[in-house]
Amino acid sequence: MSDVRSLPVPDGLDGMRLDQAVSRLFGLSRTAAATLVEAGDALVDGIPRPKSDKVAAGSWLEVTLPAPATAPVLVAEPVHGMSVIYSDDDIVVVDKPVGVAAHPSPGWTGPTVVSGLAAMGQNVATSGAAERQGIVHRLDVGTTGLMVVAKSEMAYSFLKRAFKEREVEKRYHAVVQGHLDPLRGTIDAPIDRHPTADYKFAVMSGGKPSVTHYDTLEAFRAASLVDVRLETGRTHQIRVHFSALRHPCVGDLTYGADPTLATRLKLDRQWLHARELAFLHPRTHNEVRFVSDYPDDLKFALDVLQDAG
Secondary structure, three states: OOEEEEEEOOHHHOOOEHHHHHHHHHOOOHHHHHHHHHOOOEEEOOEEOOOOOEOOOOOEEEEEEOOOOOOOOOOOOOOOOOEEEEEOOOEEEEEEOOOOEOOOOOOOOOOEHHHHHHHOOOOOOOOOOHHHOOEOOOOOOOOEEEEEEEOOHHHHHHHHHHHHOOOOEEEEEEEEEOOOOOOEEEEEOOEEEOOOOOOOEEEOOOOEOOEEEEEEEEEOOOEEEEEEEEOOOOOOHHHHHHHHOOOOEOOOHHHOOOHHHHHHOOOOOOOEEEEEEEEEOOOOOOEEEEEOOOOHHHHHHHHHHHHHO
16 A cells, blocks of 8 residues: 655755655665656655755745555654754764654654754664664654664664764763762673563562663752763663662652652653763764763753752
């Protein structure tokens, strides 16, 4: 069964060949996109165009997609609040807003980094599963901040290895309940799926090795702002580790945070932000480093805590 999609050509695709634009927008191979255009299944402002025609930003594109064979077709959808911090031929670094997943997954119908990049006209590496091509690491839906996505196949291989070998510096800022003792330390505790709740993780004796380094930056009456450096990258690692210390991230009701404090700070998610990302550039092998400012909801919560002392 065919699927008709209509959307304006995004600014990032202005001046691009029609077949290439269709390829970028819908995650098709260049050959599949060219075949589709040649069959008259791509209309620009209601008219079939040759595959070599250049598209203009704002033109209305109507594409009839074939039914997917095995993998879902990636739909380009703009993601409100997501910005590109840096981009070249090999990598793109984005500042991910809250409420956005890294890539499509079963049961998730909200926005994703992958679909947002496609809407911006950013091509990504084709390595990896179809719905998460170019993705070399992830952030939780409720965690904001920096993510790097591979655009070239070389960058994908290089970054996947760098993350696996723990050569990427990942720093987060978190506000956790109470005061940590000691103020600076390392949490070395294995993590696995929670024994009774499928959507959660927990410190488990048979879990995967997980190491979190932290340093208290500022202490308030009810909470502490901490700088966190991840040595490993397990799902929910920071949230699980601080919860295990009985100092959950403020606002993280899934992992035992105080709902009264969360309400006072107007938080409906964990206070956790991917603040800094540093790694060797896959092509130049020079270090690149990126820093992200706190989003408005986290700034507000921090201001309230600081005002309270």
